[in-house]
Amino acid sequence: MRNMILVAGATGNLGKRIVKALVEKNAEVKVLIRPNTDTEIINALFKIGAKIHELNHWNKEEIAIACDDVACVVSVLAGLKDVIIDAQKILLDAAVLAGVPRFIPSDYSLDFTNFKQDENRNLDLRREFHTYLDQQNIRATSVFNGAFMELILDEMPLIVFKPKLVIYWGKADYKWGFTAIDDVAKYTANVALDPNTPRYLNIAGDQISPREVKVAVSEVTKKSFTLIRLGGKTLLGIMIKIAKKVSPAENELYPAWQGMQYMHNMIDPRSEIKQLDNNRYAGMSWFSVKDMLYANKV
Template identity: 25%
Template sequence: MSIKNVAIIGAAGNLGAPVTKALLESGFAITAISRPESTSTFPAGVAVKKVDLSSVDALTEAFKGQDAVISLITTREAAKQNVLADAAVAAGVKRYIPSEFGVNSSQVAGSRLAPGVQPKAEHITYITGLAQKNPGFTWTGITCGPFFDYCWNLKLFGVSPKDKYAAIVDSGNERFGATTLPDVAKGVVGVLTHLPETANKYIAIQTFETCQNEILAATEKVVGFKLSVLNVTADQALKKGDERMAEGDYMHAFIDYLAHWFLADGSNHKNSADILANDIIGLKQSSVEDVIKTLV
């Protein structure tokens, strides 16, 4: 089994754009699936189909002839993915990649992240059942930790050379895996070129494993000056997130909750060795310093 034709939902988004670019460069034929009212634009060579994303029939027709379907819809829309998987099965799609990425959704129950991320975990359960009932249909879930380059700009890691300060949560030594957007895109390509090894599995990828203090040290080395350090507790980050959520500032509240999730001492949300798949799909890891050089 090989993959040639790939349909992407969310191909113009923050993750969708680099994934689309990487797939095009790797020789895949890409079809962007978007809503009828969408004004998104796509690179040359990308076919576009405007479809009612709530209609199994419309999606099934759009997915006909596609070998793979990749869902890159936002976390806030993740609860609506079952219809995509149903249509993929009906259209005879071989591989489905859900909008997982980021946090390992199987771990979020009971946390502040649960309202937004739990639907992703439920979707994994749903597509696991679909694959069991439909042997020609396979899936791969990908967790990658925070998008390092994207979250750097949102100051998730608390390090800001522009402002010459760093806000370090707890000890700053809690380790976690992070992945740049281009590496997430390479990971998707890797999955589609390593089908047997990734079939019906939940895998992790990462550009590197690190901690706040390593990020701070690497940043200071790259920029050539020391940053002022402010120590904060994980509970403070959580409280700030709650305040922002109460104000309706979903985006920044989510960043605060992510900071608590990944940076709090004892959170233990680094990628476990049993699901880390960099070697399996051929994704090389990089150093924190080398990545930061591209960001400052």
């Protein structure tokens, strides 16, 4: 009987947390480690409780050996075409070759299934991989979590603390979906251990509008923040085109315009979460934006 969960991409921030969440659920976890991986990172995963499978080469045959007793492969690979499509295809082919029943692709984003080509470079790659994935003899489940909540304090400058602003594009009362990284990890662990998952699962630790963010940050900091609208979806689209011409940075994973593309998707009604799957697993508690602000002592 297959009872092992294999995680690829376990050395990253989300991947390591998924491994930890699986171990805390008493799951047997195996992680794929590429050549020349830092010894400290390997030791950290071993201490968590993972079984280490070191690869000599990233190829189908070698990875299939690691998949021999695996019930579900969890991909947390991060990168551009050479990773999300090329490397992940090899991982998927190995899982199919070994007869692994289930596969979780490296999505962990807003639901991009209703968007078109060229609206978001990084999500285009995931959609292209889905075309290949859905043709294979394996059950797949994607976890869509909106945006990682922690981005609010860094890469997604929604809150600007010094001048006490909440800045946004689109509509002030349109709710965006955010999920804390730990909650994504815990939910993904549940999905990996669940043999009867659907093709897509949608979660959001908090669904909150810019206006509600203003209220939350004002309450937490006990300071009055001002809500500032930068423009609508059309203007943001123009800004993205300008940013790409000024600084193409096509080989960078997260150039400035990539973050702008994600924001453009988030304020688009096509990204609206119609039905949440938060309650699928008992024992899940969800971090809110206000919780995150308190936790970070803003």
